[in-house]
Amino acid sequence: MTTNNEKIRILGKGITALALKDKFPNATLYDDNDFNQYDLNSNEFTVVSPGIPPYNNMVLNSKNLISDYDLFASVMPFSIWISGTNGKTTTTQMCQHLLKEYGSIYGGNIGVPLSHLDEKAPIWILETSSFTLHYTNKTKPNIYILLPISEDHITWHGSFEEYKNAKLKPLSLMNENDIAIIPEEFKNFKTNAHAITYKNSDDLCEHFKIDKSEIKFKEPFLLDAILAMATKKIIFDEIDNKLINEFIIDKHKVEEFRDNKNRLWIDDSKATNVDATINAIVPYNDKNIHIILGGDDKGANLVPLFENIKNLDIHVYAIGSNTEKIVKYCFEYNIKVEGCTYLNVAVAKIDSALKENSIGILSPAAASLDQFKSYAHRGDEFKKLVHSLS
Numbered sequence: 605m606t607t608n609n610e611k612i613r614i615l616g617k618g619i620t621a622l623a624l625k626d627k628f629p630n631a632t633l634y635d636d637n638d639f640n641q642y643d644l645n646s647n648e649f650t651v652v653s654p655g656i657p658p659y660n661n662m663v664l665n666s667k668n669l670i671s672d673y674d675l676f677a678s679v680m681p682f683s684i685w686i687s688g689t690n691g692k693t694t695t696t697q698m699c700q701h702l703l704k705e706y707g708s709i710y711g712g713n714i715g716v717p718l719s720h721l722d723e724k725a726p727i728w729i730l731e732t733s734s735f736t737l738h739y740t741n742k743t744k745p746n747i748y749i750l751l752p753i754s755e756d757h758i759t760w761h762g763s764f765e766e767y768k769n770a771k772l773k774p775l776s777l778m779n780e781n782d783i784a785i786i787p788e789e790f791k792n793f794k795t796n797a798h799a800i801t802y803k804n805s806d807d808l809c810e811h812f813k814i815d816k817s818e819i820k821f822k823e824p825f826l827l828d829a830i831l832a833m834a835t836k837k838i839i840f841d842e843i844d845n846k847l848i849n850e851f852i853i854d855k856h857k858v859e860e861f862r863d864n865k866n867r868l869w870i871d872d873s874k875a876t877n878v879d880a881t882i883n884a885i886v887p888y889n890d891k892n893i894h895i896i897l898g899g900d901d902k903g904a905n906l907v908p909l910f911e912n913i914k915n916l917d918i919h920v921y922a923i924g925s926n927t928e929k930i931v932k933y934c935f936e937y938n939i940k941v942e943g944c945t946y947l948n949v950a951v952a953k954i955d956s957a958l959k960e961n962s963i964g965i966l967s968p969a970a971a972s973l974d975q976f977k978s979y980a981h982r983g984d985e986f987k988k989l990v991h992s993l994s
Contacts, residue, residue: 612675613646615662616653620672623717624651634662651675654713654735657760671736672718677743683728684835685712687737687771688751690880691828694853695749696731698832701851702844703727712736727839734770735760744777747838748784748797749831754879759903775799783838785831805830812837818845824883825853856983858884858967861990867958869990872967873983877902878909881969885913892917892962894954896947896986898924899970906930909969910937919957921950925974947975947982951989964990 613632614621621633631651634642642662650666651674663669673680686696693714700710711721712730721728730745734757753771761767775784778797785808786793788801802808805827809816812834821829829848836842853859859871870888875881876899885893897909897920906926910933913920920941922930927945934941944950947966954964966986976982 612649612651614651614653615656615660615666618653618655620653620717620719621651623719624672624675627719636661649675652739654733654739657735658738658762669739670741671739673730673732673736673740674742676718676723679723680743681723681726681728683730683745684747684749685730685732685745685774686749686751686831687732687734687774688749689754689756689877690875690883691751691824692731694825694857695751695828695831696729697854698828698848698851699729699749699835702832702836702847703729703839706840732774734767737770737773740773740777742777744774744779744782746782747835748774748778748782748786749835750784750786750790751827751831752787752879754877754908755904756877756879757902758905764905785834800834808834812843814843815845818849820849821853822887824858824880824886856980858887859983861987863990863993865993868963869987870963870965870967871983871986872965873972873979873986875967875969876971876979878904878906878969881909881967882912884967885916885965888963888965889916892919892959894919894921894957894962894964896921896923896944896950896954896964896966897930897969898922898926899968899972899982900924900974901926901929901970906933906969910934910939914939921953923947923950923975924968924970926970947985948989951986951993955993 611630614624615634617633617635625631644665647667649668649670651672652669686692696710708727708729709721709725710729712718713733714731753768755764757767772793775793775795778795780796782797784797785800788803791801808830814833819829833848856871856873861869872884875884914937920934920939921944923944927943931941931943942953958964972979972982
């Protein structure tokens with residue numbers, strides 16, 4: 605790690621940048637409004653905040669680009685990095701739930717920024733985004749947990765291939781004493797780490813001798829739980845079914861609730877990409893599904909979603925900035941659809957159609973910022989609308 609007195613510059617003025625400024629008071633913060641003051645020839649270490657894309661002018665005109673992870677390479681304790689497209693937050697939280705008795709702390713992409721984590725803690729559990737990994741070239745995890753990868757953040761990375769490359773980068777930095785748990789499709793990726801591959805939760809249960817019938821969670825959370833349990837097994841050779849079953853999943857993740865008529869609704873507003881939505885509806889494939897889709901799809905390919913749902917008993921209600929695109933795909937795949945544009949319209953239409961053995965689900969396969977402050981705001985509004993139905 606660079607010393608607190610050494611000069612560095614930081615691109616961005618958000619949470620990560622401000623936390624770094626606390627740690628390195630001499631650092632200079634820049635955003636796009638400061639470009640006219642920006643020294644294009646500087647050799648200073650330049651820490652890039654995770655939200656700033658590689659095509660940003662300051663990034664394109666900088667040398668010595670690093671991530672905040674690289675800044676802490678020399679002082680980072682034993683670390684577990686968790687990444688993938690969906691489930692990384694829950695897996696990180698579950699790991700912390702299982703390991704906190706051993707003094708672990710967690711942060712990174714969620715909770716506490718990396719630079720505010722206690723360097724004396726024995727274990728860091730880091731939810732790690734593809735944005736951070738793109739700029740990370742030096743430091744590496746002791747254990748890397750990679751959940752399945754599907755299309756996401758295409759606009760930021762430029763292509764699905766570049767997104768995948770970012771997620772796989774830690775494998776190229778790890779050594780023979782490190783362990784990686786990765787999807788089987790990446791079994792041939794070159795790494796010095798000891799790689800454990802999996803197709804599904806059953807593979808992991810077999811490898812780590814976990815009895816999944818003892819675990820209360822169903823997919824997609826079952827995979828998260830088993831990955832967390834596998835991590836504890838690797839480090840401490842312990843399987844703790846009772847403790848994992850005490851974990852409580854965050855709101856807005858396949859969160860079931862009932863309306864005044866005792867009809868089942870599901871708030872899955874956290875599903876901001878196609879793969880999350882596909883996984884969310886798996887437990888309900890035998891039901892009549894009324895699903896709200898739409899928002900900012902970030903340029904992702906939506907075709908796999910419609911390929912996946914075309915043979916289900918499903919009715920789509922399209923909202924958000926990609927309403928027309930969703931309606932078009934539904935017509936192409938002969939799926940019942942209504943263009944609603946707004947969430948309140950979609951909920952009202954579902955209310956009139958919901959019957960026994962039906963579910964109403966918000967699982968948008970898109971980000972929320974086109975119409976809401978966050979996915980949590982979207983989910984809260986959804987529940988408020990449902991609870992107000994008479």
